[in-house]
Amino acid sequence: MTKPDVLMVGRYPEWEMPLFERDYVVHKLWLATDRARFLSEVGPAIRAIATNGVLGAGAELIDACPKLEIIACFGVGFDAIDLDRARTRGIRVTNTPDVLxxxxxxxxxxxxxxxxxxxxxxxxxxxxxxxxxxxxxxxxxxxxxxxxxxxxxxxxxxxxxxxxxxxxxxxxxxxxxxxxxxxxxxxxxxxxxxxxxxxxxxxxxxxxxxxxxxxxxxxxxxxxxxxxxxxxxxxxxxxxxxxxxxxxxxxxxxxxxxxxxxxxxxxxxxxxxxxxQPHHASGTVEARKAMGKLVRDNLAAHFAGRPLPTPVI
The missing domain is CATH 3.40.50.720 (NAD(P)-binding Rossmann-like Domain)
Structure with a gap:
């Protein structure tokens, strides 16, 4: 079975990376020296975006991924995600409430x-x-x-x-x-x-x-x-x-x-x-591990056709 392509906007905690790379083809946007070129090359294959509450996903990023189905946010805040563009495209959005x-x-x-x-x-x-x-x-x-x-x-x-x-x-x-x-x-x-x-x-x-x-x-x-x-x-x-x-x-x-x-x-x-403080209110090992698991649970549910655990839209 082919693994779905996921665009990761910023690095997740070190313990999350092997788990994502086990289940998905992970494209690391933060490592791209030429963001526009990188997105033009990988964007057409992307089915999911994994982001966080600060980096989000704007309209330009969403539009660079024509096959995008879901945006999973590592964090409770989703104001940096263009929800209007996601709704227009029929893209699901999730976050990680409660655990932090x-x-x-x-x-x-x-x-x-x-x-x-x-x-x-x-x-x-x-x-x-x-x-x-x-x-x-x-x-x-x-x-x-x-x-x-x-x-x-x-x-x-x-x-x-x-x-x-x-x-x-x-x-x-x-x-x-x-x-x-x-x-x-x-x-x-x-x-x-x-x-x-x-x-x-x-x-x-x-x-x-x-x-x-x-x-x-x-x-x-x-x-x-x-x-x-x-x-x-x-x-x-x-x-x-x-x-x-x-x-x-x-x-x-x-x-x-x-x-x-x-x-x-x-x-x-x-x-x-x-x-x-450096935007670190949720900065505990316990909270971040629970947040990562919830991001992965939302993505897994989406690709398996199950209800999303914590949908925003």
């Missing part, structure tokens, strides 16, 4: 704790010898604070559970109020920010949420507020965030995602009140 939820929520709280309790600063304080000359400035307690969650989906709910365990109050905003949620609901990020000590973005990316967190939100969060982003860089008006930090209209930020990652705005690195 708890790890992303853990990272959200790691960022919160790192900022509120000065973890990064304190580590440097000890290593530099500064501790012998005085005390580290005091941090802030989580107990009794209000955590605002933008987007009460799978990840937002997991973050809210952790906040409750830390003795925090939780409020949220979303497209509509969740009748099963016990937390206070606010119709928009501005009104949510007004009641929040810490504001976490956990919503989906895409055109519908672009610049959702903007200057008005930061103004409402206030000079003592902490903003945390574990969603997508596009959710935040980054110049407005930088301005709010420069003018001390918010207290701090802890960020796992950025507009132009990995080439982030260097101004963000100049703030002592900003903690940064």
């Amino acid at each position: 939820t708890e790890d992303v929520a853990d990272m959200a709280f790691a960022l919160i704790l790192a900022s509120m309790r000065r973890i990064v600063e304190g580590e440097g304080f000890v290593r530099s010898g500064a501790w012998t000359k005085g005390a580290l400035p005091l941090g802030k307690s989580l107990n009794g604070k209000t955590l605002g969650v933008i987007g009460l989906g799978r990840i937002g709910r997991a973050i809210a559970r952790r906040a409750t365990a830390f003795g925090m109050s939780v409020a949220y905003c979303d497209l509509a109020e969740d009748p099963e949620a016990s937390h206070a609901y606010f119709p928009d990020p501005v009104s949510l920010a007004r009641v929040s000590d810490i504001l976490v973005a956990a919503t989906a990316g895409g055109a519908g949420t672009k610049n959702l967190v903007n200057a008005a939100v930061f103004e409402a969060l206030g000079p003592e507020g902490l903003f945390v982003n574990v969603s997508r860089g596009t959710v935040v008006d980054e110049p407005a965030l930088i301005a709010a930090l420069e003018e001390k209209r918010i207290g701090a930020a802890a960020l796992d995602v950025f507009w132009n990652e990995p080439n982030i705005d260097p101004r963000l690195l100049g703030f002592k009140t900003v903690i940064v």
Whole structure:
């Protein structure tokens, strides 16, 4: 039986590669020195694209593969995939929800704790010898604070559970109020920010949420507020965030995602009140292995004519 041709947009974890190459003819786009020529040569044979939430699959890439049947995304976010073009072509799209939820929520709280309790600063304080000359400035307690969650989906709910365990109050905003949620609901990020000590973005990316967190939100969060982003860089008006930090209209930020990652705005690195991570909220061995398996399960189901485990379209 002939193995289907799969275009892999970016390298998957090392343990995934032998499994993909066992079951498919894998064409590695990231190794191509001439992308256009490479696609002109292999594109006509491609039946599946294996990508991730950052690299996605735009219209140009989709159109280069006339026999394309399915796009499998290694990640929960699919905003970098042109869903309209996929629908027009009748191409299925899958992602990997649920399996990374708890790890992303853990990272959200790691960022919160790192900022509120000065973890990064304190580590440097000890290593530099500064501790012998005085005390580290005091941090802030989580107990009794209000955590605002933008987007009460799978990840937002997991973050809210952790906040409750830390003795925090939780409020949220979303497209509509969740009748099963016990937390206070606010119709928009501005009104949510007004009641929040810490504001976490956990919503989906895409055109519908672009610049959702903007200057008005930061103004409402206030000079003592902490903003945390574990969603997508596009959710935040980054110049407005930088301005709010420069003018001390918010207290701090802890960020796992950025507009132009990995080439982030260097101004963000100049703030002592900003903690940064390399888009690594799902970066655990356990989560990544489960994500890879779900990508492969979706592809296997498609080529066997079975229902897809986690379809987007």
